[in-house]
């Protein structure tokens with residue numbers, strides 16, 4: 545696979561004082577990150593946002609798949625408050641019961657034969673570490689990823705993200721060799737996953753691509769080929785994990801066991817955290833000092849993780865995700881929406897017109913939705929506590945839009 549060309553040297557033009565002031569005014573002292581929704585959120589409760597102008601907006605976007613329990617969840621809020629009072633921070637060098645409890649709950653919740661969890665801060669960091677472990681464990685220098693996949697914006701995670709090099713990958717070259725397998729292409733799996741391959745990294749349901757299921761048989765083929773050549777299979781469930789598909793993880797849904805699984809987003813319900821789960825074989829290869837983080841596994845993050853998993857169980861949210869996910873698919877083929885894809889509450893609604901237009905029209909009706917890299921997919925990533933009545937609001941709004 546060709547490496548990204550070394551970046552051409554550019555001269556940085558001197559910035560004038562007036563340009564600096566204009567940039568500060570435009571971005572309010574924040575560096576520009578994502579394109580901005582035309583709404584400023586002041587507060588939120590359940591699945592409802594309240595804007596700074598006082599409008600109530602139905603949130604079907606969930607802070608980009610993060611607010612799985614919705615906003616102001618009482619048990620989650622109380623768990624964080626309790627932990628903040630008890631002790632807000634100790635690093636991984638100091639044992640804490642809440643950290644052990646979060647790891648135990650997460651591994652058991654997965655219903656997969658994982659042996660341990662490494663608690664980190666973000667999806668990209670979890671993937672960065674998963675790739676490092678695979679490269680080190682196998683002593684190989686090639687990673688295969690899937691076309692359309694997104695894995696984060698750091699050096700290794702960005703290297704395995706489809707299209708990153710053309711769009712935003714800022715590093716002069718990738719830290720290892722990378723190739724991309726077209727979705728569903730079995731022959732490409734055999735050709736690209738070889739005895740030089742350390743790992744295959746895959747989102748079982750691709751999120752940013754537009755809620756694209758890769759399917760049980762494609763995932764099983766990846767598993768089989770990894771076993772044949774001694775490569776490790778990494779499931780990136782940063783977006784599709786922690787109940788979003790109606791199962792603990794998509795690995796459960798499709799019956800395929802990865803060697804490592806990364807997850808984040810809904811894991812903390814908004815408290816920044818992520819995790820990397822290890823199979824017994826991978827866990828056995830890890831020595832102290834190989835992995836590390838200051839903030840990862842901090843007690844507040846662990847209180848959030850433990851509370852999220854407890855709430856998913858006690859409120860039977862997996863069942864709810866399956867039921868409401870099915871209800872959306874039954875009812876929301878309306879107006880400009882002609883088909884659906886994805887799993888559970890990671891929903892892609894296929895639109896006749898550009899999804900951005902429909903997203904803007906829905907926001908005028910006080911419904912917040914997401915888009916995707918596929919310009920004709922409107923993406924829904926709502927809280928797991930969503931109810932039928934909220935779906936009815938979306939259906940009614942869609943029916944009133946021009947087809």
Ligand SMILES: Cc1ncc(COP(=O)(O)O)c(C=O)c1O
Nearest residue numbers: 666667668694695696751782783
């Ligand atoms: C599938 C997937 N992997 C990794 C990431 C990166 O996660 P983070 O933004 O927490 O670094 C994302 C973020 O959208 C994602 O959707």
